[in-house]
Amino acid sequence: MAPETKHLKVTLETQVESVNLAEEMCLRLAEAAGFGEDECYRIGMSVREGVINAFHYGNQEKPEKKIYLAVDLTAEKMIIHVADEGTGFKLTDVPDPLAEENLLSTSGRGIFLMRAFMDEFDVVKAQTGGAEIVMSKRLPSAGSPEANGNGSGSHGSSPHKEA
């Protein structure tokens, strides 16, 4: 018999508090699924950025709109969906935050961080008509080499200047 897929679905209000709430819920799921500290941080940050994207860009901070968070926990990976009620967007239209001309931009790094921190990342058209971010992280038990990494604390002790 195939292992059971666990599924969580939550409808969030378009408000700043939803960002923290979504992050906390997914962090608990990630910890329970066996992810190490570093991977939990990356998953939490990605969920946070996904909900910020829905809150700010998708729903334009309009409180009458909703944010839809869904998490699927399969035998192999944790899959996270964040959908909004905006008009959608194409990944190809998102400016590269690493381009010289964008380095001093005060926004536009959320998609980049999600792509950097998750194993898979895509944006599709949501049933609501808005954008749906779909991202996943392979479970530690499924054999990802870095999935159980740990590490925290201050960086280095020797003086350095990188500018």
Added chain:
Amino acid sequence: MALHLTPRDSGAITVVDASGRITLGDGSANLRKTIRQLVEESHCRIVLNLADVDYIDSSGIGELVSAYTAVRSKGGELKLLHLTKKVHDLLQITKLFTVFEVYSDEPSAIRSFR
């Protein structure tokens, strides 16, 4: 955890000790308010001590960049001190290490203004 910011003078330099998270909402707004106030008071040589900041999201990164440009536009400088590993890694992957001057000890950060 809310962001707490405590400015203190070190000669002609203002060191701002930060603790907590710089994230969407109060954290980012608090940083913006503090830096803008310092700039208005002509304190434009600033070291932001991030030793007790272990979490910054994209909104917080945007606010750091905004603070940097606000200070520079007044002829001043904003430098970063004591990055935690997570913040260090975040600035590295976003290439902001090429923008900010970063120090791991306060005397060196202070001396760099002279």
